[in-house]
Amino acid sequence: MSEAYLQQLQQQVVKLEQRLAESFAQVIDLLGMLVSTAERFYEGSHCRFVSQKASEVARRMGCSEVEVFEIQVAGLLHDIGKIGYPEPLLQKFPSEMAVEERQLYEHHPELGWHILRKHSALQEVAELVLQHHERLDGTGFPRRLREGQIQLGAAIIAVVDAFHNALYRRRRDRRLMHATTSEPPEIAQQRYLAALHHLEEKAGTFYHPRVVRVFVELVEEERRQLGQKILLTVPVNQLQPGMVLAESYYTSYGLLVIAQGELVTAEMVPSLVRFAEMGEIPRKLVVWK
Ligand SMILES: [Fe+2]
Ligand SMILES: [Fe+2]
Structure with missing residues (x-):
């Protein structure tokens, strides 16, 4: 086999790999758009927020590039199991749900796992999605896992998810969804502090304490930068x-x-x-x- 032929072959393989990587990224992106149809009651993009912040926390905690990427994808798709859920259910907080609604809601990590497992490159991502509502003290769902059984990536997603849920509550009045005026800064500030307080209060029982610490550092840093x-x-x-x-x-x-x-x-x-x-x-x- 000539040198030139080998080089040509290598170039073709590189091109093919690039095309495959691009196509994979596009699949992830379109799945992310599908997930966002199930989160219209949030203010802002819940899945994009979780993906972006969770991957940054992972990077700061020293995770490998592959792990950071998996956490980024799992953050984007963590609620994929909610696609097709009835709108009234999606608008409620878990504490407001009837028993049957709560059962359906608690099934979404497993449904997400089931969907994502279909792709051979998403096996790890599927595991993180399955565990994103588990809590260190075993009060989470669906498997009531405990500290030591929960993967770090899932613990990171759980913290960012809880923060965003506390910060940006689902909008019940659909008319409000179209409003573009910002709320008064002092109200936004109160919500922000309350969300941080929730994480700090539950660090060690619900949430991984080191993840909470790194996440709080990250959002505080971003807030200071935004202030400038x-x-x-x-x-x-x-x-x-x-x-x-x-x-x-x-x-x-x-x-x-x-x-x-x-x-x-x-x-x-x-x-x-x-x-x-x-x-x-x-x-x-x-x-x-
Ligand atoms: Fe969820
Ligand atoms: Fe979520």
């Missing part, structure tokens, strides 16, 4: 990578386009421009720069 930015109204086509959305924007039928707190990336801009041209979001967005 200025608020601007920017035409969609002039959005720049690094800007942070100051409000959430939804389509006329209530699907989240982009959430408050999300970082603008170069790839996002063309689709935001299209949404604005279709009249689904305003032509100018409020951002921090």
Whole structure:
């Protein structure tokens, strides 16, 4: 076999690997969009928030690149088992659910596991999704696992998930979902502190204490950085990578386009421009720069 032929073959393999990796990333992305249809009652994008923060916590805790990636994907898809659940159930907090509703709700990690296991590359991700509602003291679900039986990735997702649930409560009044005005800063501040307090109070019983510590450091750091930015109204086509959305924007039928707190990336801009041209979001967005 000639040297040139070998090189050509290697280049083809590299191209094929790149195409496979791209296609895998696209599958994850479209699954993430499907999951977001089951979370329209949240303010902001729950699954994107959990994915982004959980992977950052994992990185700070010294997880390997592969583990960080798995946690990122599991964070995005952790509630995939809720797809198809009735809307009234999705709008309730677990404490407000009737016994049968609660049983169905507690089944979602297992349903998610069942779906994700179908893909050979998502076996680990499926395990993390299965365990994302387990608690250190054995009061979680579905398997009532205890400390030592729960994987670190699942413990990380559990902390970020609980924080976001406490911070951004599901909106019950659907009309409110279309409102783009921010709440007064002191109310947002109270909710933020209450969410942090919940984590710190339950560290060691529900949540992994070291994960709570790293997560609190992360969000406090981000809050300080945000405090140094200025608020601007920017035409969609002039959005720049690094800007942070100051409000959430939804389509006329209530699907989240982009959430408050999300970082603008170069790839996002063309689709935001299209949404604005279709009249689904305003032509100018409020951002921090
Ligand atoms: Fe969940
Ligand atoms: Fe969740």
